[in-house]
Amino acid sequence: MPELPEVETVVRGLREALPGRCIVSVRLGKTDFIDDPAALESDLPGNRITGVRRHGKFVVVELEARAGAAASACLLVHLGMTGQLTTGRADTPAAPHTHVFFALDDGQELRYTDIRRFGRMVLASEGLRERVLGPLGLDPVEAGERDFCERLRGRRARIKALLLDQRVFSGMGNIYTDESLWRARIHPKRIAASLKEAELARLYRAVGDILREAIRLRGSSVSDYVDAKGERGEYQMRHRVYQRNGRKCHRCGALIRRVIVAGRSSYFCPRCQPAPRGRKRVRRQRQLKIKKAPARMKKPA
DNA sequence: CTTACGGCCTGGGTGC
């Protein structure tokens, strides 16, 4: 499951192979994850790659501005759950589920492999690029503490939902939100607005430290993830809660539990990350006594 | 507007 550290690792690998290369030809297999497959085939050959960047969980392959073009285009790739971008010699056999082949001018080939095809690929003009990447939130690795906390303060949603929301922060997925919340000792169901300043600060530190450490270890390979050279990451060895249901908490020894939060499996330590106060009972009592809540002030338009 | 939730896409793994 490529999240920020995995995508960052892929990008760093691609950066060693792609800049300066020219795309010679494009060959496509299944194309239902590509916005406009015909455009890839017709417009990409002849383009030179100038750089590779990460934006949230997107890989951005920068293309040289062509003569006469107002602005340079780029290839946006989202790896979804099982997407892989790898480079290697063009004459090596392709892995199963490889659906895009970009032949390069040095005999190498950039390939996109995706078992589930939950990924996305789009050749984007300046405007389209802005439409896709523009809504993405703060990069949690680059964010300062002030900006990070500002994004959460006062929000009434569960903290886990906000960490996963790519418009709030871009790059976090299920693994790193759970790991970060465990390290910060915050239950995934906590309402963001209920977090004390010390908890927000702890969360900021936890997120940054964990993502940086995961990048250092080249990401987590829990299922299919491999980097641009086809190698697995090592951060899965450091997971403290993710998919450790029923095993002992590294900090206190209590058994890790799994609950659904924000529609996602969420792993946490019930002792280190105390659940927020339930309100079911209170609400039921109130309903018996007070039939109707007082009408709220309605602001005139 | 904000938030919650269910459905959808696909196919590997699991359990019967």
Place this chain on the structure above:
DNA sequence: TGCACCCAGGCCGTAA
């Protein structure tokens, strides 16, 4: 051996 089912992440529509 086969088969139904679950689940993954992102996105979208709907409802409160």
